Amino acid sequence: MIDQAFRRLFDSDPEVVVRAPGRVNLIGEHTDYNEGFVLPAAIDRYVWFAGRRRQDRTVRAHSIDFADAVEFSLDRIEKDAAHSWSNYLRGVTKLLEGNGRRLAGADLVFGGDVPREAGLSSSAAVEVGAAVFWQRLLGLDLAAVDTVKLARRSENEFVGVPSGIMDQFVSALGRRGHALFLDCRDLKYRHVPLAAEAAIVVCNSGVRRALAQSEYELRVRQCQSAVEQLRSTGLEVESLRDVKLGDLITRGKKLDPLLLKRASHIVTENDRVREAVRVLEQGDLKFFGRLMNASHKSLRDDYEVSSKELDALVELAWQQPGVLGARMTGAGFGGCTVNLVEQAAADSFVQAVQEGYERALGLKAEVYVCRPSDGALTAVES
C-alpha cells in the first residue's frame, strides 16, 4: 500500500519502507514522567513510511491520512502551524540533523491505521517511524534506546508536549505476543508474555476533550509540586517513584490535599504495575484484571483524568461476562479504554458494550481487537 502510494506520488520505487506501531497501555498510567513503571504493548496498527534519497537538501513529504504535502530544507527546519501533522517528522529530522550529523534530502510518504486523537500514540508512531526511516535510508547507526530518546525529545522540545518516554519506547521495542515492562528511570525493560486466551479489546469513546493538553501539563506540574512539598517535610526523594505509601500516610497532612490525591495515584499505580507483572508471569489473568480495575478507579478518583464517556465504557465492561479487567488507557480526558476479555466472550462483549454505550450516551464506540506486536526496532534487536 505505502509503496504504491510512493510510486503514484513520485513516479519511482521507494528505497526504504518502514513501519512503527501504535500502542495500548495495559497498566501504569501517568507514571512514566514520574520515573515509575509502565506495562504497554505495541499493537498491530501502524504508521508506514516509504521514501527515497535525494541529491539535494530538500525534504518533500506527503501525508496520506491528511491528504496533504509539505516541502522543507534540511538547512532550516521550523515548526509549521499550517501543517501541524508534519511537525512530528520535522522535529525528528531536525534532531537527527544536529549533533554533527548531516542528512541528505528525501522524497517520502507516510500514513497508516493508528486511530488519531484516540490515545493510541499515533504521534509516537510517526516519530519513531521517522527516526527509523532516516536511519535505514541513510545508514545511520543509532542505538535503539538513543532512537527512542530522540523521538521523545522531539515530542517534548519541538512539538512542545511534556510527555514521558513510554509511547516511543514501546513503539520501537514492543514484542509480538508480549507486553513491555519498563522502568522509566533507568530504562531497563523486559518483555512479559501475554496469554493468547485473553483478547485485548480497545474501545474508542470517540471523544477528545479540548483541555487534554493543558490538563496533562497541569498533572506534570502537580507531581513536581508534590515532590517539593514532600521534600520540605524532610523526605529525601528525587521523584514520586521514590515515595512509599507509608510516606504518604505519615506525611499526608502536611501536603496540599489535591497534591496528596495526585501523589496517591502515582504511588499506588507503581505498586500495581509491579504486582501486575508478577501475576502475569504466574499466568493469573484474573488478578491482573483486578489490578486494571483498581487502576481505573485511581485515575478516575485521585488523578481525575477520566471522563464521563470513559467511565461509562468501563462500567459497561465491568458488567459483561468473561471480562477480566477494564480501564481507561493513555493520558485520559477522552480517548480509549482497554479491556482484557476471555477469547470466547470477546464477540458478545464487543456487541454489548457498543449497544450499551449508544443507549446510555447516544455515542458510537469504535472497537479494535488488538494483537501485541513487534516494535519498529524489535526485529533488529532480537
Ligand code: GLA
Ligand atoms: C501520554 C504520554 C505518555 C504517558 C501517558 C499517560 O500517552 O505521551 O508519556 O504519560 O500519556 O500514562
